[in-house]
Amino acid sequence: MHHKIVALDAWNVPIPPSLLQLPRPHTYELVNLTTQVSSTEAIQNALQDATIVATTVTPLKGSTLAASVTPKLQLIVAIATGTDCIDTDLAAARGIKVVNCPNANTETVTNHVLAMYFASRRHLVQLHNTVLETDEWTKTFALTSVLNDPTGSPPMTCRDETVGIVGYGAIELQAMPRHALLINVSRGGIVDETALLEALRAGSIGGAATDVFLQEPSGAGNFWREGDSPLLKVDAAEAGRLNLLVTPHVAWCSTTTFHNYLQAFKRHVEDWCAKN
Structure with a gap:
């Protein structure tokens, strides 16, 4: 079987053309989209004949997953930890397998x-x-004095800290001590x-x-508009006063993560082909 593999987010995570070694009788052609596609029409046009799709942030939802639009689609690989951009229920209803790449960015996020x-x-x-x-x-x-916490005390060292990792459940901000830091790299x-x-x-x-x-x-700050993140109403000056540090969803990014993503993608596609 010949596969058309479309990497929707090759502008972000490019896939080397020689990465895959598919078992016979499977063959493939790889289409790396190096320019971001954002409109539904452009996404659907790119996927018309695709049997395998890789995405990181480009959405695969609604009419894009209709059998009339992507009739040959059989496998979606989320080159990411989460599958937020994919309607997994709709994919399952069509028998399209969806896989992701967990743990690929663990070291980098740490x-x-x-x-x-x-x-x-x-x-x-x-x-x-x-x-x-x-x-x-x-x-x-x-x-x-810039180093002081809200109580006026100098900063703690690692030996003095108590680390709490919040998984399921909730924690009230008011229950936290005034020297506490909240770090979020999840969702x-x-x-x-x-x-x-x-x-x-x-x-x-x-x-x-x-x-x-x-x-x-x-x-x-000055670029904030209604519908943007409530936390980002602040400008740089106020963020400094509040000791608020923000980064634009890049905690995952490193050479290690890219390597892990590609190896996970390779494993998913080759294993799927071996079973089909």
Whole structure:
């Protein structure tokens, strides 16, 4: 059987043409879309004859998964940990197999969490901006006060910290100590962003760092619009005062993750072909 494999997000995660070694009698042609497609019509046109599709963020939902639009589609590989962009129920109803790439970014996200922790606990962004944008250092001779938490205490070290990993369930922001940091690298919407911003403004917690948001992508500060992430109503100056650190959903990104994604994609496609 000959397969047309379409990599919708090759602009983000390109797939090498020689990556796959399909078992006989399977053969394939690979189409890497190196320009992002956003309209439903463009997505559907790209997938007309596809039997296998790889996606990271491009949505596969609604009419795109109709048998009349993608009649040959049999396998969808989410080159990501989650399958948020895929209507898995609709795919299952058509007998289309959906697989993802869990654990591919575990090491990289862990690195990002540690970077966020140290930057937040040590107020690195605030210190950087204060030195470069003001004359406070020359006036005061010391900027140690920038490091203080909402209680006025100097920062803790790793030995003093208590780490809580929140999985299922909920934790109330008001129950957290005032020196606490909240770090979110899971999914947008897991944290009540409006409540978090209120807690930061009230000095109820010591700071927050997040790589994920309720709305993505999202404008911030002067570029914020209705419907954007509530947490990003702040500008850089207020974020500094609140000890709020944000990154644009990039905690997963590294050479290690790209390698793991490609190996997982290779394994999924070759295993599926071997069984069909």
